[in-house]
Amino acid sequence: MYSSDYPSDHGVQEIIDYDIHDAILHHLYKSSQIDTLFSVDSAITTGVCLRTQPGHFRLFPYDEPRLLHFEAATRALNPLVAIKVRTAAIHAALSTLNDNDIAIFINPSTRIQVLDTIAQLGRAEKEQCGAFIRDERVLIVWSDSLETIISIYQDFEAELIALVWNNKARLAPAVTSDSSGTLKEGASSVAPEEHIPHETRGIRPPKKTRTWGWSWKAASNPDRSQAQKDDPEKSGTVKRRKIRLFAPLYNGIGTGLAAFFIISGLSLLLQEFRLDGSYTRFALVVTFPFLFCVALFFCLQLVGNLALAFGPVAQYHENSQYYSAVKPESNLEVDRNLPHMSIQIPVYKEGLEAVIAPSVFSIKAAMQTYARQGGTSSIFVNDDGLQLLSAEDRAARIAFYSDHNIGWVARPKHEDKGGGFKRRGRFKKASNMNYALDLSLRMEKFIRVLVEERERSRGASPAIVLQQSTHLSDVPDSSAHLPHPDYSAISSTSAYPSMDICSDEDRDLEEKALEMAIEEVYEESGKRHRPWAANARSLRVGGLILICDSDTIVPEDCFRDAAREMAESPELAIIQHESDVMQVSFNFFENGIAHFTRRINRCISMGTANGEIAPFVGHNAFLRWSAIQDASFIDPYDNMRRFWSEANVSEDFDMALRLQLSGYIIRWATYSEGGFKEGVSLTVDDELNRWQKYAYGCNELIFLPLVEWWKKGIISKQLQIFIWSGAPVHYKLSMMAYMFSYYGIACSAVLTVLNYFLVGFEVEVDAFYLHSFEIFLACCAVFPGLGNLGFTLMQYRLGQRSFLSAAAENLTWVPFFFFFFGGLSVHLSVALLSHLFSYNIQWGATKKEVERSNFFIEVPKIINRFSTSIIFSLVTTAAMIIFSTDLVTYRWRIPGENWAAIFPTALVVGSHFLFPVILNPWLMIFSY
Structure with a gap:
């Protein structure tokens, strides 16, 4: 090679040494120029141009001044590598274009730009990775990857050969033989009509001239859609879709079921009132709105899972409004x-x-x-x-x-x-x-x-x-x-x-x-x-x-x-x-x-x-x-x-x-x-951050911070706008149920501890009260039980999986999510309270790359990140131990056999303890 990246003016060059760039140039040239058309007197030559470093390019063949324009054009385009080729297929394709054609279809879905001269290469559409040059009858292909440049060229060549081959019937009448047997070319096109959707020879520029253009308005907005429909040339583009009514039906049934549960509670209060005549218990009516909100997500999931298992599914394969x-x-x-x-x-x-x-x-x-x-x-x-x-x-x-x-x-x-x-x-x-x-x-x-x-x-x-x-x-x-x-x-x-x-x-x-x-x-x-x-x-x-x-x-x-x-x-x-x-x-x-x-x-x-x-x-x-x-x-x-x-x-x-x-x-x-x-998320820490962000965002959408209640009210303006907007009612119900689900998870730990003392101390509670163990059984039946059954049947009914393989996969992850959701409660409570009390809670950026770790690195991180849940678990565990021993009087003792009080609390404490441990794969690595 030469000492410069550019061709020298000397006729004889001093060869110094070859480097890796030369090896690449030689290989690319050899791989791409096999079918090149050669002419002794031609002013057109082919070659390869490689960017060796930003702003520096190297040509091959080296001592070829006819490639200087190619190198200058490649510099303007700035790909990693560009190849200039001239084959019979390229020549045949270009020979059929009109002077004002700016592109040619090489297959029904691929059109490639045509430039008048190589000087225009710097203004080409770079992402096409190829351009025909009209005056030189050549093709230039380029890429930002050395691994793909040869395959790009080979794809072009294969498409062009197929293009010419498919036109042999149209070419045949245009080729005749004179008395000496010499073949003569007629004025036929290599671009088949079936390959070009709207122009037989190429794509012509738009008739309307313009100096600048960039689409700030892609299409008419809804207020102007009527004008588009009235245009006979555009009326076929606007299509109205059906609105499916399954979701309103399901959400309506789920909401009715939640209301039924609340009304059943009211019925219990009325029955007890008839027995003792006490009005005090009606104070529990204050809890009805909160119970309805928490029960709404549960009921929608119950109905939704039944619909997955037994409802219609054909709509999954059809277009609709949303x-x-x-x-x-x-x-x-x-x-x-x-x-x-x-x-x-x-x-x-x-x-x-x-x-x-x-x-x-x-x-x-x-x-x-x-x-x-x-x-x-x-x-x-x-x-x-x-x-x-x-x-x-x-x-x-x-x-x-x-x-x-x-x-x-x-x-x-x-x-x-x-x-x-x-x-x-x-x-x-x-x-x-x-x-x-x-x-x-x-x-x-x-x-x-x-x-x-x-x-x-x-x-x-x-x-x-x-x-x-x-x-x-x-x-x-x-x-x-x-x-x-x-x-x-x-x-x-x-x-x-x-x-x-x-x-x-x-x-x-x-x-x-x-x-x-x-x-x-x-x-x-x-x-x-x-x-x-x-x-x-x-x-x-x-x-x-x-x-x-x-x-x-x-x-x-x-x-x-x-x-x-x-x-x-x-x-x-x-x-x-x-x-x-x-x-x-x-x-x-x-x-x-x-x-x-x-x-x-x-x-x-x-x-x-x-x-x-x-x-x-x-x-x-x-x-x-x-x-x-x-x-x-x-x-x-x-x-x-x-x-x-x-x-x-x-x-x-x-x-x-x-x-x-x-x-x-x-x-x-x-x-x-x-x-x-x-x-x-690659780590349990990042996934926890994500759930805390969602919980914080939900509280932000529903409530204002506590310090603003006295002047702005309790409910955020954003939620008020949403509730009173023209959005479908079923959408409002499902969205609110989703947001309320975070409150259900967040309050579970506190309510379980409260249940521990109420049941353990045998406090007389109203029949309206639902024990934690009963709630636990209901959640197990609906979420891991009916939820997995419904999703498995949906996969089977849609033809995505066999029933056994879908069931096996879904059941495999039940223990994983048992501890995952069981350990979220305290952390979501922290996020909700942080917004409510205007505490500046912070989260780190989500990790996108795998960072290798081990046991000795993870343990200090767990103690630091999960200190709140660890303290909660330790205090609760200590209380359970103390209240089960002789350290307290018999009246206030909660013995170990009182499983209705201890079992739900032990699940919550154990899940919070194990959440950062068993969900952390790096704790199994003891390298140092």
Whole structure:
């Protein structure tokens, strides 16, 4: 090789030595150029270009000046490796295109871009990983992975050969022979009509010209859906779905059953009153509302499990208003105008190689599929950890983002001191996303200004230019969606810049707008807090947003389905996909939580298929950007517009509620068939944190902190809005039952201890009182008993598992969850009381990577983390021992044979003792 990464001007070169990059170049060239067309006098040559380090590329063949344009174009595109090939199949395919064709279908679902010259490669749609060059009749393929580049090229070649082969019948009449036997080519096309849905020779640019485009409004909102229905060209895209009524029926029966239990208690009070005439016992009526709330979840589960076992299940395989089991049908109008897809990923300090990179690679595979289907997409990372990392880790992240064309925003670190930057919210995810979206919107404002200035300097009318660029004639003014003064100039719709008009000048303008947005934020902070951001183009939000966690896997073909479904249902704001589990450690604890997660998701699927309102869980969901804007609000904290609530732990529920109040719906989808995967808790500590967060969030939604009761009342405004909203009654009942279930778990420990003394001291209690042992038997019958039976039969009836294998798996995990749920009570009580008494409870970030540990590390962590439950268990155990001995008088003694008092208490104490022990797989490792 030569001493430089670039070809030298000398005719004879000094060969120094080969390194690993040369070996790779030689291998790639040999593997990809076997079928290359050679011509002695040709000015066109083929080769390989490899990025050796950021900003440095190496060519092969080395001494080949004709590849300099290829190297410059590859540098602008910035893939890891690019290959330039010229074969007969490529030549044949390109020879049939018209001059204005910009793409060609190589199979029914894959179209590849066509560039006029190699100089345009830097403006190509990178995610397609390939582009035809018209003037040189070549194909350039590229990749960010050395492992995939050869397979990408081979796939292209195989598709092109199949394309030509399938057209042999159409080619035959166009090939004739003269008297000398020489073959002559006729003017025939290699692109078969059956391969091209709407154009026989290629895809032509849209007739409507535009200077800028990015979709801020993907589709009409519900208020404008009538206009779309009246349009004969679009009327076929809107489809109305049936509303299933099984969920209202089941929830109604369950609610009636809970009311029956309460009325039965009242009947007991009346019968006793007739016997002794005492009014005192009617004080127990005060407990009726609380008992009804706790019993509601129990009764809904009882009815729901019976429905799983014996109710109809055909609806699980059919689409309905809040549920999608079948992919949307092909839609030619939508497929021709696919919206830009922004993949928003909030991250913190997760590992780059172990967590973030695998997620990005999975997403980029889906982006490639979408690009070849005609769509565009970009990754928008909201990095809350970048300014907290070491210089080395920070540089690695920034380089990774640059190599993969990822736009990112990183806000300053949190500082409690006066004047320091404040990352609002108990969980920073909402404020992190708000900060990034705010910067993106500011950038769009400056893009608008810069476009106006540029066109004025060229003598064009800014009003005409902006109307062409954003199609303002088709939509209302943006102030309907972005009323904040700073954003008033942003249009409510635009489209992703098409490849044919995306110039280097445009990219420079975007980068300049980003710099201006950063400077504006910096100035508004009093020149104290400067955001970090890069790759302006990827920061521009598209018509649809896929929100993902940092540990996520997505299916390769999912973006177009989301676009089609959103087009079919203008009232649809969120498509929440059912997720499978992405496991990393495979120890028994992760296996148990994975089983539980799959089971919960499957039950949600059946519930939404029955007609239940779909939940929004905050990740693996497609969001309509226009709907998110419609549901935005002015935060009274600083009078700034927010999209995500920073004052709530459950920002997902808050978003879902605001969307439904704005007239939108949420839909649960299962047609990805487990293609979406999410990480689960790797340790019992993290899982406990998750349950405490849920409990805290539920209390936050229902009650105000105690200090605010005297001036604002007891019930939160958010719950009042929810109760009096137009949401279906059955949805309100099921949601309230879910939230009340945390109170049922939390109070179980305290009530069990109270039962120990009431039963043990033989205090005379009313017949209305239900003993702990009776409650324990009822819970065992409904949850592990009927619950496992119903879920097993549901799996069998849906054809997902055989009855025996499903039953075996479900029963295997009964002991695991016996101790898991038995040990939650005290911890959930802490979370509920923390909110009620305004205690600043804190939780650490969820671990996404396996951290090896052992017995000697875990024991101190258990003592520290579980000190509250350990103290509760020790005190209760000591009390049980003392009250069973001669240390107390006979009158107050609770002997060991009083199992009705001791057994439930022993279960609670034992579960809390064993919760951090038997659910911790690292305690079995005694290495040091």
